[in-house]
Amino acid sequence: MIMEETGKIFKKEKEMKKGIAFPTSISVNNCVCHFSPLKSDQDYILKDGDLVKIDLGVHVDGFIANVAHSFVIDASKENPVSGRKADVIKAAHLCAEAALRLVKPGNQNTQVTDAWNKIAHSFHCTPIEGMLSHQLKQHVIDGEKTIIQNPTDQQKKDHEKAEFEVHEVYAVDVLVSSGEGKAKDAGQRTTIYKRDPSKQYGLKMKTSRAFFSEVERRFDTMPFTLRAFEDEKKARMGVVECAKHELLQPFNGAVTTCTPPHPASAFLSAGEFVAQFKFTVLLMPNGPMRITSGPFEPELYKSEFEVQDGELKALLQSSASRKTQKKKKKKASKNAENATTGETAEENEAGD
Structure with missing residues (x-):
């Protein structure tokens, strides 16, 4: 589908x-991410109550847009999700909304890290280490x-502090x-x-050379899955x-807590859940511009917890819109309660 849709644009640009x-x-x-099974792998049939995370990325001329979204199958207004699934989804969603307001020129990356920890802990959850x-x-x-x-x-000692700048792009x-x-x-x-x-090596095996040549031709420096190759065995x-x-870098199981999905009881026995929200944001001169996101309905997830920190409450009740911020200031009091329990200013506005 992605290849089909991107093939419809810039058709005159053959190269x-x-x-x-x-x-x-x-x-x-409880599978964190990067679960992309091969065609030969055993199927896992999704069922009601599963917390599902879908993660993907698209590019045009090397300019990338990534997105990930979480939801619970069969959740509805008549059948809302509660308990730990609701807690973790609301925590992750509000972390993403806080980041949208914090990832802007002049702010530091450490401000986002600190906000994520506080929000997650408010819901008795923990960001993946x-x-x-x-x-x-x-x-x-x-x-x-x-x-x-x-x-x-x-990691605190090793991780470089950085300031966000105008015209940067972040996933x-x-x-x-x-x-x-x-994990x-x-x-x-x-x-x-x-x-x-940055890596160079003379591959010895004919199969390896053919495989790597196809990687360079089809994917260049973009991540790919072995499922994309016609001959899975050779891949x-x-x-x-x-x-x-090290010609290829793996996105491997070091970042997952998932267990094989069969039998289903073994997959669910850990009793933990992971929620993911990812968006791409452009740091424009007049404010952050989110260009990817998934649909989120806060009324489908009922948590007994809410954000406790006063500064974060104020942050989440503020508008992330670059054009209508002044208009929405008068709605701040109405948004305050919703923002701390899982509904942001924009979501509340949409419901009015």
Whole structure:
């Protein structure tokens, strides 16, 4: 679908590359991210009550737009979600909304990290330890400037502080757990990789050379999934030598707590849930401009918790709109309660 839709634009630019910037991943319940199974893998049938995260990216001429969204299957106004699923989804959603208001020229990346921790803890949840949001540049999905969430003491020392600047672009990626927030390696096969243009090596195997040549031709520096190759067996063989010599970087199980989905009882036995919201934001001179997002209906998720911090309450009740901010100031008192319990100023306005 992504290739079909991007193929409809800039048709006269024959040399312009466009298409997938990050392969579609569907991660369920306590699986954090990057779950992109092969065609030969056993199917997992989604069911009512599953907390589903969909993550993908698109690019045109190397300019990237990423998005991820979380929802619970069969949630409705008549059948709202409660308990830990509701807590973690509302926490992650409000973390994303806070970031939209904080990722702006002149602010520091540490301000976002601190806000995420406070919001998540208000819902008795925890951001996934050490996960990064990256600056985006043309052909670069993992730029130098980053925002770290829930860093360890060592990560706090190592992570570079940075100031946001006008005309920068960021993929803000929020991942929150209902548990301790510590990702575990589930031992599953890595299926998503990205070429590292700084690495060079003369591949020995013919299968590896053919595979790597196709990677360069089709994906350049964008992440891809082995599922995208017609001959899965050859792709699985070719990727081994490429990854061993660091021509390809893996997006692997080190960032997931997911367990194999069969049997279903084993998949759900951990009792933890992870919610993800990701959006792409352009830092314009007149304010942040979010260009990707998924539909969120706060009334479908009923949590007994709310944001406690006064400054964060004020932040969340403020408008993120660049054009109508003055108009919405008079609605601040009405928005205050909604903002701290999962409904932002823009969502409340839409419902009026």
